[in-house]
Amino acid sequence: MFLKIFRRKTALTDAEYLSDYRRTGDLTGLGELYERHMDMVFAVCFRYLRQEDEAKDAVMQVFEQLITDLKTHEVQNFKSWLHSVARNYCLMQLRQKRVAVGDEGIFEQEAYENFVAEPPEKEDWRIETQLSDLGDCLQILAQEQRRSVELFYFQQLCYQQIAEQTGFAITKVKSYLQNGKRNLKLCMEGKQHG
Structure with missing residues (x-):
């Protein structure tokens, strides 16, 4: 509650937050933007990682990644870009786990890179869109x-x-x-x- 008094009185659009962050490097605005989409990020991370604590950690790690990525990436649609960043982060975590337990055959490097680089299948995209919508609806x-x-x-x-x-x-x-x-x-x- 205390910190909310320092927030802007008028909400900015995603594009305005991004532009402001790229111009100033101010993490307050980036934090406000991320908070707007945090439920969606958590839903994506939980879907892939299946553990609440791991999903929460992933939400924080994705934010850390944004701090540097947004300085070099031109993002047109923040929500869908963020969805992809969260998804790819989780896939990398799953891959690292499998490699750590010696199950590398499941994710051979070339197959994994193709999996991450390819757009999601129609069914996956529908499910991920629904998860994104669910995050929005939870907020109401x-x-x-x-x-x-x-x-x-x-x-x-x-x-x-x-x-x-x-x-x-x-x-x-x-x-x-x-x-x-x-x-x-x-x-x-x-x-x-x-």
């Missing part, structure tokens, strides 16, 4: 709904565990989940038809 939920949905679906906690972690009554957790799922569904349908 009431805080209690969003927290309950994230704990239930991303961390796979049961009602009792969510209640213990949040302090919500179990009946409230069930209500937040039910309403959160309904609101997410409406938002996602709106994005598909919009």
Whole structure:
């Protein structure tokens, strides 16, 4: 809450944030821009890494990568570019894990480079677009709904565990989940038809 008083009064577009960062190197604006898309980055990282802590670490590492990459890359569509950066970062992490356990045959260098360089298959792109939309839709939920949905679906906690972690009554957790799922569904349908 304290830091929010220092934020800009008017929200900038992604392009304005990028231009400002390239001009000044100011990390505050870059942080605000990244925060806008952080749920999408987490969703992508969690999809590939399957571990919440690893996904959270990846979210921070991707931000560190942006600090240098954005000084040299001209980015037209930040959201889709960021999606690709997060995806490629996770693929590199998975490859390093496999190499570390001696399973290099799964990802031979040439096949891996082709996999990363090729555009995602139509089905992968559809799934990744849906994940991106999901990140956007999570932001419109009431805080209690969003927290309950994230704990239930991303961390796979049961009602009792969510209640213990949040302090919500179990009946409230069930209500937040039910309403959160309904609101997410409406938002996602709106994005598909919009």
